[in-house]
Amino acid sequence: MTKALLLVIAVGTILGFCPPLAKIAAGRGVDALSFAFWQSLGAGIGLTLLCGARGVRAPVDARHLRYALIGGCLTLAAPHVLAYSAVTRIGSGLLGIVYTLPPIVTYAMMLALRRERFEAMRAAGIALGLIGAVLIVGLRGGLPDPAMWSWMLAALGVPVLLAMGNVYRTVDWPVGASGQALAAATLLGSSAILAAAALAGGHPIHRPGLDDWPIAAVVLLTGLGYLLYFELQRVAGPVYLSFIGYLMILVGVGFGHAVWDERLPPLTWLAIGVIAAGLLLVNRRKPSAA
Template identity: 35%
Template sequence: MNDSLKQETSHKTTWLVPFVCLLAGGALTGISTNVAKYAIDVGLTPLGFLFWSITGAAVILFMIALIRKELPPLNVRSLEYYFVAALVSVAAANLLLFSAIPHVGAGFVALILSLPPLLTYLGALILRIEQFYIVRALGVIAALIGAGALAVHKFSAPDSSVFWILIALCGPVLLAIGNIYRTLRWPDNASSGALAPGMLMAAALLLGLFSMMSDFSIAVPLENWLPLSMIAIQACVFAGQFLLLFLLQKTGGPVLLSLLGAVGAIVGVPVTIFLQGESPPEGLFLGATLIAIGVVLVTWGGVKIAKVK
């Protein structure tokens, strides 16, 4: 009797942590797209905003790691991990998404962040990281259909920019690749608190080098306090977002991790509508409903798998 009770408590604890990380990290993802839209509106370039925000987040997480005595490991394997993960998951993906926001809207970018689940799930099945489970598959398909319906409406809008819609859609593809890579190449005996600042420092270095080798500027307008305030807010959001991302990666796996975008869509779209004054995307109710169903099914499927194991 006691053993059965302990097992049940263990299962609940095992999935409580990733579920809380999913909700909190997803909320920060949704907030991030809205902060980016406002920051660009007040004069920051997408590259400058991303570079300084990532740099600030790296400093915050490094200080936390220093206090907890979990400094990022420095060896060939970890350095490869930092730079590849930074390029795919942070620098390239976020730069594409932030650059597309002025052209397609923060609401649309928040919504397409729900696309990585299917790509991640397919990759995880092919690489045998995940076993096929019908409930999780249905959840991923539901989320994809919801996001797909919203994308179709966006393409059919008379003022839509096909180029920027396609650029924005490249972001979720890179995020899905990053989800798989970080799972496969996670350095041995490394904690999430140590890897997160290492990846962000690598991302800041890559963005800085990109700025030096191109005509894109990372200068910050200093006429008023708003640009610096936006950078400070986004640095805190990024710090929380990537710390939770790595913790969720370790405890919930790549497919549950990929649902951060789906939760971010549910949080981010209402913010763009009610606080930023964007028009609601067509098909919002159907899309958001299917995305929410997808999150529930994938999470529930994960609980079932944990109980079977």
């Protein structure tokens, strides 16, 4: 088993628990923006301390600041607030499905930027991914409750944002930079953006107490997950990185069924199968082990 595949399994499983934890936190009065803020800040501080302990240099200049803010916005702040807002309306299982789409969207973007070669089979995979999304959102029968339609449509913005983040981090990755340092900077950049958004919108940030265990749990998972996440991007590239969605859907659907008894209609399972077929086509080329 290659290093890249092991990292996909580890990162997808670890980060797959974040949306369900956000739903648990929401039930305890923690809003999506506050949850994402503490997730980013806590994990960012933790990784910064780890960098210091390991002697990893984290340059502070305009180039790295830009990377931290743009990467933080596209990788964490925007998609996480959207995902955490949606999970309370559509459930952990349905949200997990949207995390299977970033590989398809990422490949399409890399193709448009001419950073990937056109291959008919992989292009067919993009088409299947779109068909799967239409089966869920375009046909109301793909949802347990038709009232979820607008939030499911909004949730489809998550894979687009994540794909943009995957592409941006690859294109603008500072030469010679440590993935560890960039992970810490991106997390802190995300927390700065979320704090600014809360301040600008007059949105008070929830102050965690001793009983806010979902926040503590997500900080630990995010710190470990993003440490491995940036290493995965370094060794395998943005398209392969996106395949963590395979594991995230398993965690999301499994958690949703076990904890909240969420049940998906037959059309949704058909859509999952179509998307999985698309993923297999897009993933026809495997990266070399690093």
